[in-house]
Amino acid sequence: MSASVLIIDDEDALRKLLSRIIGLEGFTVEEAASIKAGLSVLGRRQVDVVLCDVKLPDGNGVDFVKQLKAAYPVIECILLTAYGNIGDGVQAIKNGAFDYITKGNDNDRIIPLLHQAVTRVSGNRIKAVSIREKSGYDFDNIIGNSPVIHEAMQLAKKIALSDAAVLLLGETGTGKEVFAGAIHSGSKRAGHSFIAINCSAFTKDLLEGELFGHKAGAYTGASKDKKGLIQLADKGTLFLDEIGELPLELQAKLLRVLENGEFIRLGDEKTTLVDIRIVAATNRDLEADIRNGHFREDLFYRLNVFSLTLPPLRARPDDIVALSDHFLKKYALKENQPILKLNAGALQLLKQHQWKGNIRELKNVLERAVILTEGEEITPAQLPYDIQRQGNAGQHHLSLAAVEKMHIRRVLQITNGNKTKTAELLGIGLTTLYRKIEEYDIR
Structure with a gap:
């Protein structure tokens, strides 16, 4: 199956030209003249890469990247602009764009960039599914001594002893997969598989095949039987990350698994029985999604037998020391260099930061700092500018x-x-x- 590219540009002639050039390279091409039309395509088709103009009739491409990556984190986006602007370029990359190029000047870069982006998307999709004989996590992997994380761990240990479904709530990057793995390791299913999938990484059709599998001949290209992740997780635990992104049709099929332990593969007629525990996670407000008709109420209550809200990193600033020490050792080993320390100024800035991306953001910041640091200590100069700026702004507040x-x-x-x-x-x-x-x- 060829990679799919969505072109969003309101200039018909340019969009058609790009579509023809990209199509001749073997890509499947979709077109849209506005952000609204582009979102409609994304909602019904598998897309790997979005090639998007910056100035569109119903919005700005730089802002759209952030919206796109929030809804479809696996998809990569390349922005096209008629007039290169350094500020826009920096913001586009911060918002998650794969690249930012100028029309006319960078035309010869489009095809190579598309191939690079598709390669990353393939890697992202592979990472979106994890099949392990054991979870690889236990409660010792959870770092921190703050009261809020201690309370969450104690509750998780009690939950692990049950066989009921679990719903993990909390912001992105708070460690929901680590907790899910620890719950599996602490359960009676610990000797069986721990399988994880990020529901937001796939379109409905691909996700249905990943979860439920198919019979040979179920659709074009399905040459042999395929076991889905639900069947592979038999006797073990299935972790459904970003459960709020699960399409309504698949929510109904998942509900049947939870209620009766059974499902039907694509193209099959007979029922398959399984014995699995489901742990789901989301950063969405599922109760609001229920009111809006985007999430089934009956599925919510089946998943929410036990719920556990993981605290954001800003609620546990004292844990930043232990977390930083852990990641600095990890990245020093990766870069084959001595273990670095944070000096007092850098540590203070990390404690003051709001960490919207939570532990995942802290990991990225520290990995960057390890690469940039030449001495033995990480100073504020090796931290991202926005963290330095917040610290400097704080210095201007009068006591x-x-x-x-x-x-x-x-x-x-x-x-x-x-x-x-x-x-x-x-x-x-x-x-x-x-x-x-x-x-x-x-x-």
């Missing part, structure tokens, strides 16, 4: 003492240094004023 010092000095100027009058205006005693003047070294 209560600094505000008090400025105010006393200002009132002294108004009274021409008359301390009695100054004390009256400040509403404090003269002795207190003299003490404050000495304490703040006001001259």
